[in-house]
Amino acid sequence: MQNTISQIQDPLTIAGETFTSRFLLGTGKFKNKKDLADSIESSGSQIVTVALRRIDIETHEDNILQYIPKNIKLMVNTSGARNAKEAIRIAHLAKETTLSNWIKIEVINDSKYLLPDNVETIKATATLAAEGFVVLPYMSPDLYAARELVKAGASAVMPLGSLIGSNQGLKAKEFIRILIDEIDLPVIVDAGIGAPSQAAEAMEMGADAVLANTAVATAQNPALLAKAFRQAVEAGRLGYLSGLPSQKSDAHASSPLTGFLYEK
Amino acid sequence: MTSLNDIRKILDNPDPRLTEQLAQQSAALTRQYFGRTIALYAPVYLSNYCSSHCTYCGFHSKNNIKRARLTPEQTEKEMRTLAQTGIENVLLLTGESYKATPVSYLKEAVVIAKKYFTGISIEVYPMEVQEYRELFEAGVDGVTVYQETYLRERYKEVHLEGKKSDYDYRYGTPERAGQAGVRQISIGILLGLSDDVAQDLHLLYEHLQFMEKNYPGVEYSVSFPRIRTIKGREFALSLVDDAAFIKIICLTRIHFPRVGINLSTRERPEIRDRAIHLGVTKMSAGSSTAVGGYEILEKTQQEPQFDISDHRSLNEIIAMLKTQNFDPVLTDWRPINNK
Numbered sequence: 001m002q003n004t005i006s007q008i009q010d011p012l013t014i015a016g017e018t019f020t021s022r023f024l025l026g027t028g029k030f031k032n033k034k035d036l037a038d039s040i041e042s043s044g045s046q047i048v049t050v051a052l053r054r055i056d057i058e059t060h061e062d063n064i065l066q067y068i069p070k071n072i073k074l075m076v077n078t079s080g081a082r083n084a085k086e087a088i089r090i091a092h093l094a095k096e097t098t099l100s101n102w103i104k105i106e107v108i109n110d111s112k113y114l115l116p117d118n119v120e121t122i123k124a125t126a127t128l129a130a131e132g133f134v135v136l137p138y139m140s141p142d143l144y145a146a147r148e149l150v151k152a153g154a155s156a157v158m159p160l161g162s163l164i165g166s167n168q169g170l171k172a173k174e175f176i177r178i179l180i181d182e183i184d185l186p187v188i189v190d191a192g193i194g195a196p197s198q199a200a201e202a203m204e205m206g207a208d209a210v211l212a213n214t215a216v217a218t219a220q221n222p223a224l225l226a227k228a229f230r231q232a233v234e235a236g237r238l239g240y241l242s243g244l245p246s247q248k249s250d251a252h253a254s255s256p257l258t259g260f261l262y263e264k
Numbered sequence: 265m266t267s268l269n270d271i272r273k274i275l276d277n278p279d280p281r282l283t284e285q286l287a288q289q290s291a292a293l294t295r296q297y298f299g300r301t302i303a304l305y306a307p308v309y310l311s312n313y314c315s316s317h318c319t320y321c322g323f324h325s326k327n328n329i330k331r332a333r334l335t336p337e338q339t340e341k342e343m344r345t346l347a348q349t350g351i352e353n354v355l356l357l358t359g360e361s362y363k364a365t366p367v368s369y370l371k372e373a374v375v376i377a378k379k380y381f382t383g384i385s386i387e388v389y390p391m392e393v394q395e396y397r398e399l400f401e402a403g404v405d406g407v408t409v410y411q412e413t414y415l416r417e418r419y420k421e422v423h424l425e426g427k428k429s430d431y432d433y434r435y436g437t438p439e440r441a442g443q444a445g446v447r448q449i450s451i452g453i454l455l456g457l458s459d460d461v462a463q464d465l466h467l468l469y470e471h472l473q474f475m476e477k478n479y480p481g482v483e484y485s486v487s488f489p490r491i492r493t494i495k496g497r498e499f500a501l502s503l504v505d506d507a508a509f510i511k512i513i514c515l516t517r518i519h520f521p522r523v524g525i526n527l528s529t530r531e532r533p534e535i536r537d538r539a540i541h542l543g544v545t546k547m548s549a550g551s552s553t554a555v556g557g558y559e560i561l562e563k564t565q566q567e568p569q570f571d572i573s574d575h576r577s578l579n580e581i582i583a584m585l586k587t588q589n590f591d592p593v594l595t596d597w598r599p600i601n602n603k
Binding site: 028029030031032033052053054055056080082086089090093108109110111112114165166167214217218 | 295296297298299300301352447476480481482483484522586589590591593594595596597598600601
């Protein structure tokens with residue numbers, strides 16, 4: 001019997017912790033902290049990312065951390081790191097500063113395209129995972145790199161949909177699909193997602209979650225777009241769970257051409 | 265890249281519709297890549313001793329001004345005062361005197377600055393890779409070095425003496441900083457020096473493209489200071505009007521969507537408050553351009569490098585940004601051990 005929608009229990013599990021929301025929000029580029037707080041609320045996100053470089057621990061009145069509700073999982077990213085060594089140092093500082101041991105590894109050594117360096121990301125992941133961090137690496141969607149990240153102890157992989165900040169959507173779709181098929185960790189599509197429809201597209205394909213930032217932060221009404229993303233991610237997920245006909249790439253139930261061989 | 269000819273046509277075209285079109289495109293790219301944020305910083309002038317003779321600069325060696333160099337105690341006092349205003353990103357400046365302000369002196373200043381600021385950049389004389397490396401390891405995140413003008417002939421005419429008169433050595437400076445591992449490099453043109461802005465701009469773009477290609481890990485920014493009146497100026501200016509200035513900012517943004525564009529307090533408030541909508545991502549605030557200008561010297565004793573046009577305090581700039589729906593960014597870096 002088919003489950004009714006209300007019976008579906010479909011949590012996202014990362015490193016043993018479960019989340020009902022599959023939409024992660026980044027906190028950069030907002031015009032003010034109120035927009036950010038409103039967007040976090042309307043996004044329904046249970047995990048938000050913050051760049052350590054933007055956490056101003058000295059200034060208490062305008063410290064970004066004060067706008068992130070306590071019940072939300074804080075994941076600090078290593079934005080600014082150009083190699084594994086720097087990412088590791090930033091992760092250590094992040095833990096001292098926020099007491100959170102959830103780290104999004106972001107190693108970028110190209111200021112023009114802002115593409116992540118998979119090789120350095122794997123190194124940083126191995127070190128930090130061994131130290132007990134929960135590591136979610138941001139990566140270019142490459143199967144070999146993803147496998148190495150699994151071995152290195154990552155808790156999820158975060159392939160880019162397209163160039164960060166580009167709002168171009170799922171340019172890397174076919175490569176992300178391979179990761180979804182082959183990697184047993186949660187696959188969170190990060191970067192380049194510029195519209196709710198693109199987030200839905202990623203979720204329908206079977207991504208476990210989507211992270212967005214630029215699109216929301218730079219919208220005329222960020223909180224409204226955050227809500228739209230939340231609903232698009234939910235809709236995409238339900239679409240995936242429903243077994244969309246268009247998603248079936250193999251294993252068709254009926255065999256019109258060869259079925260006769262097995263007829264009794 | 266837009267050809268030199270097209271840059272020239274754009275700058276020469278007086279049609280306001282073209283300016284508006286460039287501005288729209290530039291504004292959209294800036295919002296996309298930087299969001300609604302403006303980074304803030306302030307300079308600390310450590311010394312105005314100079315052994316170069318640059319005809320347009322208030323600090324040049326032949327100019328009869330009071331020379332001063334902060335002692336470590338004075339540096340600390342200046343920095344403490346500046347940090348108390350809320351500034352967290354500092355730009356340390358000196359004249360071009362290796363003798364008066366050797367690398368060891370700068371290193372000492374950087375060590376003091378680390379106590380008060382999260383981001384430290386330097387705008388001093390060009391150095392060797394090993395010297396940049398030393399300062400990077402001491403805590404320098406950024407190096408600012410302007411070619412002033414990329415037109416060789418003009419460069420020669422305005423840089424009469426001293427190390428700065430060597431065009432090629434100066435041109436290679438961003439590269440040496442990149443080789444040393446410096447995180448941020450800022451380059452630029454001093455508008456008003458050359459009467460062929462289009463060509464200057466085109467050569468700057470070539471320089472920036474070369475740097476991006478060969479040192480991709482560096483965060484780049486550019487600056488287009490417009491010449492201001494100074495004591496002892498010895499030559500005619502080719503002033504760049506506001507419309508051309510705005511077009512230069514917008515063209516640069518369109519060519520380099522992710523590069524920071526910096527605007528100093530040389531510019532008037534009415535320009536600064538509008539330029540933030542068009543492509544600028546970084547500005548100085550509450551600045552003094554004199555050695556000891558924050559704390560050490562009385563106003564009457566100060567010798568500024570150039571006169572500033574925007575006298576608003578950091579808090580006033582922050583309030584202006586908030587009113588215009590921008591997030592003022594004081595901290596954009598957490599210093600990590602660069603060794």
